Amino acid sequence: MLRSLEIRDVLIIDRLALDFLPGLNVLTGETGAGKSILLDALGFVLGWRGRADLVRQGAAQGEVTAVFDLSPDHAARGVLAAAGIEADDDLILRRVNSADGRKTAWVNDRRVSGEVLRDLSDVLVELHGQHDDRGLLNPRGHRLLLDAFAGLDLSGLRAAWTARRVAESALAEAEARLTAIRSEEEWLRHAVGELDKLDPKAGEEAKLDVERRLMQGAARIREDIARAHSVLAQGAEPSLQDATRWLGGVSDKADGRLEAPLAALERAMVELQEAQSGVEDCLAALDFNPATLEACEERLFAIRAMARKHGVLPDDLGPHADKLRLRLETLDSGERGLIKLRQAVKDAGADYAARAAAMTAARVAAGVRLDAAMAAELAPLKMERAVFRSVITEAAPGPDGVDEVTFTVATNPGAPAGPLNKIASGGELSRFLLALKVCLTGGTPGLTMIFDEIDRGVGGATADAVGRRLAALASGAQVLVVTHSPQVAALGGHHWRVEKRVVEGMTLSTVVALSDVERVEEIARMLAGDVISDAARAAARALLGS
Secondary structure: OEEEEEEEEEOOEEEEEEEOOOEEEEEEOOOOOOHHHHHHHHHHHOOOOOOOOOEOOOOOEEEEEEEEEOOOOOOHHHHHHHOOOOOOOEEEEEEEEEOOOOEEEEEOOEEEOHHHHHHHHHHHEEEEOOOOHHHHHOHHHHHHHHHHHHOOOOHHHHHHHHHHHHHHHHHHHHHHHHHHHHOOHHHHHHHHHHHHHHOOOOOHHHHHHHHHHHHHHHHHHHHHHHHHHHHHHHOHHHHHHHHHHHHHHHHHHOOOOOHHHHHHHHHHHHHHHHHHHHHHHHHHHOOOOHHHHHHHHHHHHHHHHHHHHHOOOHHHHHHHHHHHHHHHHHHHHHHHHHHHHHHHHHHHHHHHHHHHHHHHHHHHHHHHHHHHHHHHHHHHHOOOOOEEEEEEEEEEEEOOEEEEEEEEEEOOOOOOOEEHHHHOOHHHHHHHHHHHHHHHHOOOOOOEEEEEOOOOOOOHHHHHHHHHHHHHHHOOOEEEEEOOOHHHHHOOOEEEEEEEEEEOOEEEEEEEEOOHHHHHHHHHHHHHOOOOOHHHHHHHHHHHOO
């Protein structure tokens, strides 16, 4: 319940403190006196998006403080807990708007964001403004209203819709990939076949190039090597052997002078044998079949040509073949993957369809309950012959299901039903709005309901019926009504008058709590206008029951 509202330097209000009470609180006053400013100020402290120029001219900042009483089970306690704010029986909201546009908010002296204020607002206050019936005229909002009435949880349905969209997207992407691969399937199979047949190895190209160069150079150097081998093989060794034998026979008679020459000759024969062996090995290595050179060149050129064809280095042909082979495997296994993805789409679609059907059934049942509740609410509002119907038709599938909800009315017996905006008059719309809002929020504990000129377009007995319904709604709750109807004002449990005055050349607005005598004068003014007659006062007393 809203207990108090304090406003400082907001628009044409300099200082204002209001203490509200349970029951029906009515605010009256002449047009332009500032009644809407109170709602602007309350909306500001609750984080609503509204006017930007709230600061009173000449003031450094505007400030609004609202105090609410919280019951032990009030929904606001859950919002406070989620925000990490300790809850008490008193909930104090304070918000400041500086002249430069900066806004700062506190909840129980804790700095908070506008989002926290709006979350609290959802469970603290329900405002029904002068133009709220526009929501009734827009069928796109009717489904939301019906869902709110039924308290439907759409999270599962929305998750199923998302899962279906994700499955459909995955299938479409897989089909697109396979289509792209299929367009090059013939080339892929040919390329992989060529690469598999060639079977290039890493480092093979460099090795073949070295072998080719050796074989190409062998023909040029082999003749000289063979001639040297012939010379070495023709007689150098026998001569050395003869010289060694002759010198060895007389060595012992030469007083050791031949020992060094003999050792040198032995080393020379060993080196000669190594040289001859090395030359023979070289000749053997250079001894190749021309067909071998041809085969080497053919493979070397094939590897290089394949590398150019695929735009890779020769040593990367193997990994490149693996990539192409993987794409072929994707193509070959793609159909199996598509089967799984199609099944996933089917399963997700079935789950969504089942949830949507259940939601449709819940809405149909809720529509029946809402129609009955509206009938009960319309009767006291002098619309007992009006028929309200929640019409549910099929709509395109979406995250909220497959239903379109339209509120239709027939205001007179035998008259055809139709949309609210084509059937109901302005006064009828106000009463439909009041009845619908009562059905939607009347059972919410601890909620302060504010009606801004909900009685416009009606008068006489109908206005009295609206006032009595508001008073009944306020029984055990709190309702604030801004009204120009004397019938509604007379039924209020607490009455304030909004006044506008000029102080030192500046227009200011204030709110005055009215005594019983002052209420008579105010309601008489509302009945008679500027000149209040005794008859108007008598009528006012009659309305007040005094």
